[in-house]
Amino acid sequence: MRKSVESSTFRTFGWDGLIQILLIGNSIVMLAPIVIMVFSAFKTNAQIFQSPFSIPDFTNVKSILRVWNETDFLLYMGNSLIVTGASIALIIILGTMAAYAIARYEFRGSGLILLFFLAGLTLPLKLAIIPLFIQIRDFGLIDSRLSLIFIYVATGLPTTVFIMTGFIRSLPNELEDAARMDGANEARIMWSIMLPLVRPAMVIAAIQNVVPIWNDFFFPLIFIQNNNLKTLPQGLTTFMGEFGTDWGVLFSGLTLSALPIIILYIALSRQFINGMTAGAIK
Amino acid sequence: MISSQLTGRRLWIAALVVPPIAFMCLFLVYPILSAFAYAFYEWHGLARGDFVWFDNFHRVLFEFPFSERTINAFKHNIFVFFALMVLQNGLGFILAYCLWRELWGARFHRIAVFLPVVLSTVIVGLLWKLFYHPLFGAVNATLRAVGLGSLAQPWLGQDSTALTAIVVANAWHMVGFPTLVFLAGMQRIPSEILDAVRMETESEWVKMSKIVWPLVAPSATVVFTLLFVGAFNWFELPFIMGGVDGSPHGATDVLGLYFYRTAFGSMSASAENFGPGSALAVLIFLFIAVVSSVITIRLRKREIQL
Structure with a gap:
C-alpha cells in the first residue's frame, strides 16, 4: 500500500517535472528570438557576428539613434497611429450602433442583418483585391489613408458586431424601461443609460481589432506608394532595404517597431489574450 | 400619435x-461579388474588355506557363497546411495540456507563448530572415555553439529547406493561438467529469485520448478550420522571407504569391494581368469555401454537447 503511494507520487512528480521542462524549453524558444533582437540593437556589426548571444553594453544607443534620426521611423509610426486610431474609433462607433439596434429592438429583418454581418466573418477580402483596387482608384483614394481606414472598418465590423450583440443582449431591461416611463427618448436612453454599461465589450472589440490593423502589411502594400503615408510594417521593409548591411540598425528598427505592442501586451496580457481569442472561443 | x-x-x-x-456592402460584399464577375472578362491593363466565358480559368489551370506555376504553388500550400498542422496545432495541443496542469509558473509560460502572436508578420519575417543568414544568423550560430556546426546551412537559400524554414518561422509566430484556444476548451471541462475519470483510471493517456480530446472538439474545429483558411491564403510571411517570386527557384511559391504576381506584376513577370489573376482568386476562394465547409461540418459531427 505504502509502496504504491510512493510510486504514484514519484510518477506524478516525474510527469510534472517533464511538463515543467517542456514548458520552460518552449518559453525559451518563444522569448530567445525577441531577447536576441533587443540585445543586437545595442551591438555593432562585429559584436553581432562574433558573439550573437552575449549581453550588450546598453549604453551603446548609436544604432537606435540612427533609426530615430536618419530614417522616417517616426513618420511611419505616426501614420500607423492615425490609421489604426481612426479605424478603431469608426469600428467601435458603427459596430455599437448596429449591435445595439439588433440586440435592443425587435424589428423585421433584425435576424437577417445579424446574419449578414456574421457572413462577413468568413470572407477573405484579400482575394477580392483586384476589384477593390479598381474601386478605390475610381474613388480617388489610392495613396490616401482613407482607403486603409475604410477597408479596415469593413473587415473589422463583423467580429465587432458579433461580440457586441451578444454582450448588449445580456444587459437587463429594467433601467431602459424605467427611463422610457420617464419619457426619455431612444437616443438619450442609448447614450446615457446603455452605452456606459457596454464599455467592457468595447474594450474587448478594440483589442481584437487593434492587433491585425496595427500589424497589417497587405493593404498598404497595394494602396500606399507615397512614402509620407506609409505605415510602420510597410515602412520597415523600405528601410530594411536601405540599411541592409548594418545589422545593428536593422535590429534597432525591428526592436523599436516591436516594442510598443510588446509593452502594451505585457501590461494588458489578459485583455489581449481574451480579445484575440474571443472570436474562436464560443 | x-x-x-x-x-x-x-x-x-x-x-x-x-x-x-x-x-x-461598399468595401467587403461588393468587391467580393465583383471578383467573381471579373474572372469572366478579358482585361487590357486596368480596362475591362469582352466577356470571354471560362477562358481565364482555362489559361490558369491548363495552359503553359500558368498551369505549371499554379500546380507548383498549390502543392506548396498543401505542404504548408500539413506541416503547420503538426508544428502549430499539434504542438499547441501539447502545450495547452502542459499549461492546463497549472504548475508553478504557468501564468508566465502562458504570457510567453502568446507574445509572438501580437507581433506583426513583417517584424517576424524580417527577424527570422536575419536569423537564417548563412554566415551571421543566430540559427547557424546556435548550431555551432552546441557542436552541430556541420548542420549549419543556408536555410533560405536552397530549395530543399527554404519552405520548411518559413513554416518554422510561422509556427513560432502563431503557436500561441491554438495553444490558448485549446487551453480555454480544456478549462471548460467540468471538474466532476475529471474527478470521475480519476476514480476509474490512473492513466494520463486514457484521460487525454478518451475524455479530454473528444471534449475539446469544438476548439479543434475552430483551430483546424482557421489554419486551413490561413494556409491557403498564406501571403505575407513568404512575401517577406522568400520574395514575391518565391525564391529560390519558386521553392517558396504559394498560391497567394502567385495570385499577387499575376494580378499586379513583378520584376520577372510582366505587368498586371487582371483576367487570369481574377480567375485564380475565384478558384482559391471556391477551394477554401468548399473544403473548409466540409471540414467544419465533419468536425462538428464529432463534437459532444455537454
Whole structure:
C-alpha cells in the first residue's frame, strides 16, 4: 500500500517535472528570438557576428539613434497611429450602433442583418483585391489613408458586431424601461443609460481589432506608394532595404517597431489574450 | 400619435443600422461579388474588355506557363497546411495540456507563448530572415555553439529547406493561438467529469485520448478550420522571407504569391494581368469555401454537447 503511494507520487512528480521542462524549453524558444533582437540593437556589426548571444553594453544607443534620426521611423509610426486610431474609433462607433439596434429592438429583418454581418466573418477580402483596387482608384483614394481606414472598418465590423450583440443582449431591461416611463427618448436612453454599461465589450472589440490593423502589411502594400503615408510594417521593409548591411540598425528598427505592442501586451496580457481569442472561443 | 412614434422608431433604427451596413456592402460584399464577375472578362491593363466565358480559368489551370506555376504553388500550400498542422496545432495541443496542469509558473509560460502572436508578420519575417543568414544568423550560430556546426546551412537559400524554414518561422509566430484556444476548451471541462475519470483510471493517456480530446472538439474545429483558411491564403510571411517570386527557384511559391504576381506584376513577370489573376482568386476562394465547409461540418459531427 505504502509502496504504491510512493510510486504514484514519484510518477506524478516525474510527469510534472517533464511538463515543467517542456514548458520552460518552449518559453525559451518563444522569448530567445525577441531577447536576441533587443540585445543586437545595442551591438555593432562585429559584436553581432562574433558573439550573437552575449549581453550588450546598453549604453551603446548609436544604432537606435540612427533609426530615430536618419530614417522616417517616426513618420511611419505616426501614420500607423492615425490609421489604426481612426479605424478603431469608426469600428467601435458603427459596430455599437448596429449591435445595439439588433440586440435592443425587435424589428423585421433584425435576424437577417445579424446574419449578414456574421457572413462577413468568413470572407477573405484579400482575394477580392483586384476589384477593390479598381474601386478605390475610381474613388480617388489610392495613396490616401482613407482607403486603409475604410477597408479596415469593413473587415473589422463583423467580429465587432458579433461580440457586441451578444454582450448588449445580456444587459437587463429594467433601467431602459424605467427611463422610457420617464419619457426619455431612444437616443438619450442609448447614450446615457446603455452605452456606459457596454464599455467592457468595447474594450474587448478594440483589442481584437487593434492587433491585425496595427500589424497589417497587405493593404498598404497595394494602396500606399507615397512614402509620407506609409505605415510602420510597410515602412520597415523600405528601410530594411536601405540599411541592409548594418545589422545593428536593422535590429534597432525591428526592436523599436516591436516594442510598443510588446509593452502594451505585457501590461494588458489578459485583455489581449481574451480579445484575440474571443472570436474562436464560443 | 402612435403612428408618428412608430415611424420615428423606424427612422431611429434605420439611422443605427444603415451606416454600418453601407460600409460592409461598399468595401467587403461588393468587391467580393465583383471578383467573381471579373474572372469572366478579358482585361487590357486596368480596362475591362469582352466577356470571354471560362477562358481565364482555362489559361490558369491548363495552359503553359500558368498551369505549371499554379500546380507548383498549390502543392506548396498543401505542404504548408500539413506541416503547420503538426508544428502549430499539434504542438499547441501539447502545450495547452502542459499549461492546463497549472504548475508553478504557468501564468508566465502562458504570457510567453502568446507574445509572438501580437507581433506583426513583417517584424517576424524580417527577424527570422536575419536569423537564417548563412554566415551571421543566430540559427547557424546556435548550431555551432552546441557542436552541430556541420548542420549549419543556408536555410533560405536552397530549395530543399527554404519552405520548411518559413513554416518554422510561422509556427513560432502563431503557436500561441491554438495553444490558448485549446487551453480555454480544456478549462471548460467540468471538474466532476475529471474527478470521475480519476476514480476509474490512473492513466494520463486514457484521460487525454478518451475524455479530454473528444471534449475539446469544438476548439479543434475552430483551430483546424482557421489554419486551413490561413494556409491557403498564406501571403505575407513568404512575401517577406522568400520574395514575391518565391525564391529560390519558386521553392517558396504559394498560391497567394502567385495570385499577387499575376494580378499586379513583378520584376520577372510582366505587368498586371487582371483576367487570369481574377480567375485564380475565384478558384482559391471556391477551394477554401468548399473544403473548409466540409471540414467544419465533419468536425462538428464529432463534437459532444455537454
